[in-house]
Amino acid sequence: MLLPMSPTSSMFLLGETREHPMHVGGLQLFQPPDGADALDVRAMFEAAVADGDVAPLFSKRARRALTTFGQWGWEPDRSFDLEHHVRFNALPRPGRVLELLALCSRLHSSLLDRHRPLWEMHLIEGLEDGRYATYFKVHHSMVDGVSALRLMQRMLSEDPDERHMPAPWALRSPAPRRADGVDVAQLPGALARGALELAGATPAILRLLNRSLSGHDEVVAAAPKSMFNVPITGARRFAGQSWSIDRIRRISKAGEATLNDTVLAMCSGALRSYLLELGALPDVPLIAMVPVSLHTSESSAEGDGGGNAIGAVLCNLGTHLDDAGERLRTVHASMQRGKESLQGMSQLQILAVSAVAMSPVVLEWLLRAHGRMRPVFNLIISNVPGPHSQLYWNGARLDGVYPLSVPIDGQALNITCTSYADELAFGLTGCRRTVPHLQRLLTFLDDELAALERATGVA
Template identity: 50%
Template sequence: MPLMPVTDSMFLLVESREHPMHVGGLQLFEKPEGAGPDYLSDLRRELIQGENIRDLFRRRPTPPVNTMGHLAWSTDQNLELDYHFRHSALPQPGRIRELLELASRWHSTLLDRHRPLWEIHLVEGLRDDRFAMYSKIHHALLDGVSALKHMQGTLSDDPADRDCPPPWGSRHPRNGKRNGRAPLSVFGTARRTFGQLAGIAPAAFRVANEAFREHTLTLPMQAPKTMLNVPIGGARRFAAQSWPLDRVRAIATNAGVSRNDVVLAMCSGALRDYLIEQRALPDEPLVAMVPVSMRNRADAAEAAGNNIGAVLCNLGTHKPDPGERLAVIHRSMRDAKRIFKELTPLQALLLSGINVAQLGISPIPGVVANTRPPFNIVISNVPGPRKQLYWNGAKLDGIYPASVLLDGQALNITLTNNAGNLDFGVTGCRRSVPHLQRILTHLDTALAELEFATR
């Protein structure tokens, strides 16, 4: 009965009907050549009969789930794969619109804590004869970076490879090591922790100097109140679209900034236009929380749990010129990353905790309505596959992340690169964010404006 780290337990403690705490994703595939009408039903039947199951996907909260379930994990030795892996079909006419509406409903429902905390839906009925998979897994089990790394580990760059593991399996099972890592010495871990804690005071001084004397850092509670920073309900809307990575890369090269800066500028332009459309743009610039993975590349594929930091970025939405917004974003991210690099991992996590601390008390009645938000929106850029991948011969066409929302944070934009594309997933509170799909139109407009501004 392994105890949960506090970072994992937190996602179970704050979950409620209005705040499901799972990360999700929608993947689109082209069927392999020669696939017949029973291809998907045969595929599902074959997969649920297999025995390749990562230990992580057997993990469930320890009973009783309302007490010990917040503190420790147990192992489900009788995992019912036919419950967790479900086969569905779209209503006619089988457009992407119907697929996104179905994914929105699935993303709105809580996972059953009496079972391992994940579901995967295999979806047929798209009118272009593609198929989809919508998957969700509790944030207490995996963060978004690790979830995407795990998914990539089940795929292949060879279209002829028919030995890909199921979404809950592993291509390279590790024996004798938990999550692929050797046990750590308690005393060694404690020694390193105390050493890093000893550096908290000078680290805090550096951060305070940057924030208050040099005025280079964006701090929590500087964000304006907007229509996106309100109490939310449990129902979700989900929208998704892809853009060529080459367009973003060209803007970054011309402007001398990073591709992530360009992505943030796309989101900034889209948010500005959306809020103008809703007659709700504040005079002060919006602030984004940008998650940063604290894992090294070797650990990410097999690691469980959560190991993410957070920096705050000034989105420059008060500036009408897209080039000026990009410059504001570049400076804000450059200064935040510079401070992050000077801190130890523990110190960086503590700074991240300061950036997001108010979210822990956001469910308390009156907090969201009567305080400024720590930031206005979460924008996350998760590393994805750099080349074309396949799953048992089926070509991966798109990966669209669906993330979590909290009280005071009614909108989330998460994206990932997929071969030559950037795949955006936009998750919003169904009640608080009207016409969510309009944000996709504004993202497209913002990209075109950045191209014009950086020629």
């Protein structure tokens, strides 16, 4: 049976080409339990592959058919081959984090096979400190960042002594009753209700456009052209690092801002320093698109844990300002305006308003017409909340979670953050040809964190 895919999810399939892979990924670092090593972990993975147990989310593939009026839909893969999806890799000596990031950069550059379910799991051995890593890769049509983290949490436990836990792809979740949140049997009624909700969004869309034309919002074609806003290739470069959440929270409290505001301000200062070093800083501020999760606590308990539910806010990063404190205040004020514009709307209405704001970018992307308009925004910066406590898989301690995301044509850099336990991990994913010396951005992020501490008096 072919179940219809939501327009948001199908967009990631429609826009994908060899030069523009549309999958997200995650790098996880594990410390083997006492008395075990990476070879023991490999044996557990091999046993799980031999078992062949697979959750419905991981055994469905994308296909078009007349029953979905030529649109993309999901169907079970009758020839599912688990060994194709679970891979084993070893790092070259000396097995440093540098070699690990280089491997993830290469793995993240290749397309997923559309004839099969759109995911891969790589077990990576050979780290010099005795740890092992997993790199999980899944198409954005299947899950967004919030869904991916929730899936990860389902496979892990807070109990270091728990054993016989399922493999990541064998999640014990309820059988899916929905397709991307829409019950097929109730599709006509859902469409009618959706039409009414969209009609209710019209005043909000008109207000948004009026604010834009009046210059009171970031939703204007005012983002400067930058080195990031050019055609890109399919090769990727990845860099990641974690910082203490407590340090970021103290800045947020002292600066009367949110934690996400402080994250954006860190990115603002780091991007300013990076572009200054390359002689490529625009005179006007960069604009970031900040995804807003529309998932609810109910949605996390329903279905198979997949799907996409994302709105968007545009944020003035204040990269033209010299002072770190001024950049934080600029970011905070911009995000406040963006959030206020979405207040009182339903999930569907927020999606509609976000679609209006993003429409020039989406049209350029789908029509392969980059460069004919000024960019609406310069890059995407996401902050995805993750687990608050220390987690384990069959006694192996999860030491870190680093997100890999999707640069798109005209958006050569993506910054995604993920919280885990007491740390916040930054994952930088860029076009390998377009964004040089990506690792330097990590140094500048560290510098900007210290600058914000001084600016807010918490140093």
